[in-house]
Amino acid sequence: MSKNAYAQSGVDVEAGYEVVERIKKHVARTERLGVMGSLGGFGGMFDLTQLDVKEPVLISGTDGVGTKLMLAIQYDKHDTIGQDCVAMCVNDIIAAGAEPLYFLDYIATGKNEPAKLEQVVAGVAEGCVQAGCGLIGGETAEMPGMYGQDDYDLAGFAVGVAEKSQIIDGSKVAEGDVLLGLASSGIHSNGYSLVRRIFADYTGEEVLPELEGKKLKEVLLEPTRIYVQSVLPLVKEGLVNGIAHITGGGFIENVPRMFADHLAAEIVESHIPVLPIFKALEKYGQINHDEMFEIFNMGIGLMMAVKPEHVARIKELLDEPVYEIGRIVKKDSASVVMK
Template identity: 45%
Template sequence: MGESITYADAGVDIDKANDLVGVIKTLAKSTPRSGVMGEIGGFGGLYSLNLSNCSNPVLVSSTDGVGTKLKIAFMMDRHDTIGIDLVAMCVNDIVVQGAKPLFFLDYLAMSNLDNTKAASIIEGIAKGCCEAQCSLIGGETAEMPGMYHDGEYDLSGFSVGIVDNAKIIDGSEIRNGHKLIGIASSGVHSNGFSLVRKICFDACQYKVDTHIPDLGKTLGEELITPTRIYCSTLLGLARDLPIHGIAHITGGGIDENIIRVIPNACKVKVESGSWDIPPVFSFLQKAGNVDEREMHRTFNNGLGMIVVVPEENAQEVMDRLSAMEEKAFLIGEITAREASEPQVEWV
C-alpha cells in the first residue's frame, strides 16, 4: 500500500478549524449574554429563559440565508457586513409578530477554510446580533472540498425569539380605516439580487468598482449596504402604542408581503409616490428597463417595514418614529374588500 492518506490530504484541516473556534468564542462573547449558559464549542447551545415578565410565553423562530447577495461580497472580496444581512433577514421576520429575539445560530460552509475570511463573516454576524440585542450561542463551520468555487461560501442561520401570547401581533385586530406607515429601508437589503446582477453585470457590464453618478458611489458600495435591523424600533413602538400588523418587505415586495398580515375581508390601498424612493431603485429600473409592476413585486423600493395602526394613532406613531430618527411615511389605508377583488390596490 502507498503512503497513509489523512483528512488534511482530502482538503479538511481540523487544526485550522479548531483555531477558528477560538476566534468565534471571542466574537460570541461580544453579543448580549443574558440567558446564555456555557460557551461556544459544545454540541448544542444552552439558553435559560427568564419568564418573569411573560405569563404565557410563545417561542417564535425564523431561518433564512442571504441569497445571491453573497456574489457581491465575493466580487468585492469584502465579507464584514454580509453577516449583518444574515441576522437581519431572520430577526426581522420574528419581530413583526412582536417577538424579542433571544439567540441566533449560523451555518457557514466553505470549500477550503479561510480563517481570515470566516472571522470577518462571523464578526458581521456578531455585530448584527448586538444590533438585534440577541445572543450568538453557536453555529456550524463546515469545510467541504469540491462543493464550492474557490473563494466562495454559503451562509444561513436561524433565530429564536419570545413573545407573550396576549401580545402577539398577528393582524387579527386590523380593521377598515387603519393606516399604513412605511419605515425606510437602507437600500436593496437582501432580496432581488438575481435581477440586480442580471441588470448590472450581464446587461450593463458594470463592475463592482464602477462609479455610478446617480448613486454618488461605486456600484459595489451601494449593493453591499447591509439590511436594516428593525428590532429596537418595532419593539419600542409595540410596547407603547397599538400596532395591529407589521409586514417585513422582502422578496415579493409590498404586494406579496402586506397581504400576509391583513384579514381576507380587507384590502390595502397603497398611495403611489407617498414615500421617498432611494436612487438605487430608479437606477435599476432605468438600467434594466424594468416594468413598474416588476419593480413592485421584486424589490422593497425603499420600505423595509410597513406597520398597520388605528387611524387615531397614526400621527403619534409617525411622531414616535421621527423621534427614533426613522424615516417614516403614511402610505395608505385598509378598506373593505369584495370577494372578487385583489387585496392590494395601487392608487
C-alpha cells in the same frame, strides 16, 4: 494512508480550530440576559426563566442571504453579509411581535480561510448586537468538491419570545387602519439574481449618476436594516395591529400577509421614499415600473398597520422618518392597490 489523510482530501482541521478562536471575541459582544454556557458545546443554551414574560410563546425564523453572497465573494468584502443573514431572520420574527433572543449560524465553504470566515462571523455578531439577541452557537463546514475554494454559503435562524397576548397575527388589522412605513437601507437581501444580471458587465467601482456619489459595489452590499430596536417598543405598548417585512415578492406578496383576506392595502406611491438604487435598477434593467413593486422593497423595508389615533404616539417614539403611505380598505379585487 498517512495521518494527514483528512488534510489531503481538502479539509483543514487546524483551520477550523483557528476560526473558533478568532470568532470568540465577536460572539462575546452579543451576550444578553438568558444566555447560558460558552461557545463550543454541542448545543446553545438559553434560560427563559430569566425573562419577565408571563405567557411566553417562542417564535422562530430561518433564512439565508441568497445570491447577494456572490457579490460579497466577487468584491472580496465579507464583513457585512452576516448582518444580512441575521436581519432576514429577526425582521421576520419581530413582524410576529417577538423579541429576538438568540441566533445560530451555519457557514459552508469549499476552503476554510479563518480570516475571511472571521469577517463573516463579525458581521453576524454585529447583526445580533443590533437585534439585541445572543449568538449562542453555529457551525462551519468545510466541503471541498461541494463548493469552490472561494465559495461559501451562509444561513441561520433566530428564536424570539412574545407575550401570548401581544402576538401579531393580522387578526387585529381593520378597515381604516393607517399604513406606516419605515425606510429600508437599500435592496436588503432579495432580488439579487436580477440585480446581478442587470449589472453583470459592471466592475462595482462605477459611480452611476443615480447613486449620488457612491460606488455601485457599496450600494449593492449595503447591509439589510434591522428593525427590532425601532419596532419592539411599539409592540410592547400595543400600538401596532399588523407588520409586514418587505422581502422577496416586494409589496405585492408581503403586505397582504399582515391582514385577513377580506381586506386590502391602498398605497399612495408618491408617499414612498424610493431610493436611488431602485431608480437605477428600473432604468438599466428596463423593468416595468409596476413590476418593481413585485420584486423589491422600493425604499420601505417594514410596514405597519396601526389605528389612526396611534399615529402621533408612534411618531413621537420613533427617532426617524415615519412615512404615512396608505390605509387598510375593504377588498374589491386586488389585495394591494397602488394609487
